[in-house]
Amino acid sequence: MKTSKIIIYDEPTVPEIQIKKLEKFLHDTFHADTEIRKNFFENREDEIFQEIATTRVFELKKPFSKHIPTKLEIQIEKENIDNSQNEEKILYDGFEFQKIISKFIPSNENDQEILNIIFTNKLTCTFDESDFRYHARALIGTNPAIISTTGIIEAPAKPKEYYLDLMVNFTKESAEKIKEKYKGEFLEYNDSRITEVVEGYLLQAVMYYETGEAFCEDRECRLYNAHWQKELLYTQSNKKLCKNHEESLRKIINHS
Incomplete structure (x- = not known):
């Protein structure tokens, strides 16, 4: 295993994330040294918030174009670290966001042997050349890796019937009733x-x-790329790897 240490940065605005349990999961699975740190964006200078604001996405059907943020947008970025969810559903280009985070990783920890994983409530997305539009993403891989808590809720689609019901009868009151109708079939904010x-x-x-x-x-594998909430909930409650990835995991651990 080329990674000798894994550092995970907490997202305290999502208390349902049991960070100690996640640390133990990583240690038990990969037998690597693990460390928990506070929210990556806490007590930062304005510079990082200004740079993050440049990654905002305004045109869903156009490739990324760097945004020049206003003072208000920068201030909103600072304030959003205390919000439990991205209520305005602001989108951020995931790869550009990851590049900026990388610049603020301590130089002695920004190498191949230390994997940094940052939790954020920002909704990361990537531009897909196949259909020329942005799509929300829960995970932006590489190092540092970005896991969007908002993306986990918003990226995998809810049941088709849920959207059809909304289209037929959409009011604020009916939306709540429809949400209740399908309760349990998809993740929600503050979900256990x-x-x-x-x-x-x-x-x-x-x-x-x-x-x-x-x-x-393989839909039976925990590494399956779930496009639907139903798939996501199934693969993660199943907690199994396919034979190929079980073997890959063994090789990774044995080469530690």
């Missing part, structure tokens, strides 16, 4: 299942960094 699901994204982040292989095509 979030830690179990985050374990899967942590597993994906480390495996991707170690092997360079993105996700899995």
Whole structure:
């Protein structure tokens, strides 16, 4: 295993993330030294918030274009570290966001042997050349890896019937009733299942960094790239790896 240490940066605005449990999961799974740190954005100078604001996405059907932020937008970025969710659903280009985070990792910890994983409530997305539009993402791989707590909720789609019901009868009151109708079939904010699901994204982040292989095509594998909430909840409650990824994990551990 090329990674000798894994550092995870907490997101305290999402108390459902049991950070100690996640640290133990990483240590038990990869037998690597692990460390928990406070929120990556806490007590930072204005510079990082100014740079992050440049990664905001305003045109969903156009490739990334660097944004020149206003003073108000920079201030909002500073204030948003205390919010439990990205209420305005502001989108950020995930790769540009990751580049900026990388610049603020301490130089002695910004190497191949230390994997930094940052939790954030910002909604990261990437531009897909196949359909020429941005899509929300829960995970931006590489190092540092970014796990978006908002992306976990918003990126995988809810049941088709849920959207059809909204289209037929959309008011604020009916939306709440429809949400209640499908309760349990998808993750919500302040959902107690979030830690179990985050374990899967942590597993994906480390495996991707170690092997360079993105996700899995097997729906029974915990590394499966779930496009639907139903798939996500199934694979993460199942907690199994396919035979190929079980073997990959063994090789990674044995080469530690």
